[in-house]
Amino acid sequence: MTDTPVLAVDGLRVTFPIKGSLRRARFSAVENAGLTVGENEIVAVVGESGSGKTTLARCVVGLQRPDAGVLTFDGSPMPARRPAELKRAIQMVFQDPRSSLNPRMRAGAIIDEVWLTHPSTAPAGPRRTAIAALLADVGLAAEVADQYPAQLSGGQCQRVSLARALALSPRLLVCDEAVSALDVSVQAQVLRLLVELRATRRLSMLFISHDLGVVHQIADRVVVMRAGQIVEQGPADTVFSNPRHEYTQALLDAALELNDLST
Numbered sequence: 001m002t003d004t005p006v007l008a009v010d011g012l013r014v015t016f017p018i019k020g021s022l023r024r025a026r027f028s029a030v031e032n033a034g035l036t037v038g039e040n041e042i043v044a045v046v047g048e049s050g051s052g053k054t055t056l057a058r059c060v061v062g063l064q065r066p067d068a069g070v071l072t073f074d075g076s077p078m079p080a081r082r083p084a085e086l087k088r089a090i091q092m093v094f095q096d097p098r099s100s101l102n103p104r105m106r107a108g109a110i111i112d113e114v115w116l117t118h119p120s121t122a123p124a125g126p127r128r129t130a131i132a133a134l135l136a137d138v139g140l141a142a143e144v145a146d147q148y149p150a151q152l153s154g155g156q157c158q159r160v161s162l163a164r165a166l167a168l169s170p171r172l173l174v175c176d177e178a179v180s181a182l183d184v185s186v187q188a189q190v191l192r193l194l195v196e197l198r199a200t201r202r203l204s205m206l207f208i209s210h211d212l213g214v215v216h217q218i219a220d221r222v223v224v225m226r227a228g229q230i231v232e233q234g235p236a237d238t239v240f241s242n243p244r245h246e247y248t249q250a251l252l253d254a255a256l257e258l259n260d261l262s263t
């Protein structure tokens with residue numbers, strides 16, 4: 001691992017208008033947030049609904065412009081208008097695997113399409129062979145290339161989304177609740193796949209989740225957000241075994257309670 005993090009976020013602030021406010025007041029969805037993701041590292045951002053996780057993730061992939069703060073990638077500040085190379089290097093996988101895939105396109109065409117936008121990563125040889133290899137990387141058979149999203153399970157759709165992201169050889173994968181819509185057993189399979197891909201592709205990941213059980217299975221480090229602010233961050237084992245902030249403790253207690261109910 002090199003010293004320069006793949007991603008560094010410093011002093012990030014995002015505000016949105018308060019609906020119905022006559023004085024055009026705004027509230028902070030993210031306030032002074034700072035974190036890093038090292039090479040080959042999986043950093044999870046946890047917190048309850050509305051804590052600002054998705055807003056932070058959207059800033060990282062360039063879908064949301066921050067009010068303040070600096071985002072650096074490989075040590076260089078990311079410009080507001082991102083060049084194609086930077087867009088390629090940071091890929092996002094969304095929560096709902098089905099709605100993130102075009103229902104009118106077969107899985108193979110969905111993957112193929114990304115090479116139109118980013119021809120630098122297009123395979124030199126036959127596309128079909130490259131697509132089959134990507135599908136194999138995410139544990140899918142080559143025949144899946146001919147199927148439409150509606151013919152695939154939720155877990156298979158999420159694997160296709162992952163294959164589409166991998167087709168661009170990203171350095172950083174931002175997973176926003178990427179396994180939340182999946183059954184628990186399928187969740188575990190996709191999490192194992194992500195860990196494998198981290199090793200085989202030397203990926204770094206920013207993993208957004210409200211589910212501490214899921215985060216425990218995958219994260220090297222954990223960042224805890226509450227009401228737009230980062231209240232605690234550290235190595236996953238430390239945060240889980242010895243939380244310093246009472247909010248982290250409350251999240252852990254709630255997760256344990258849920259676990260008790262489901263067993």
Ligand SMILES: Nc1ncnc2c1ncn2[C@@H]1O[C@H](COP(=O)(O)OP(=O)(O)OP(=O)(O)O)[C@@H](O)[C@H]1O
Binds near residue numbers: 029050054055210
């Ligand atoms: N485009 C927007 N316009 C106005 N408010 C927004 C917008 N996007 C997010 N918010 C608000 O910002 C706050 C943080 O939302 P965000 O989606 O980042 O939280 P989250 O932790 O990801 O929650 P969830 O897990 O429910 O998605 C919330 O109060 C949300 O309603």
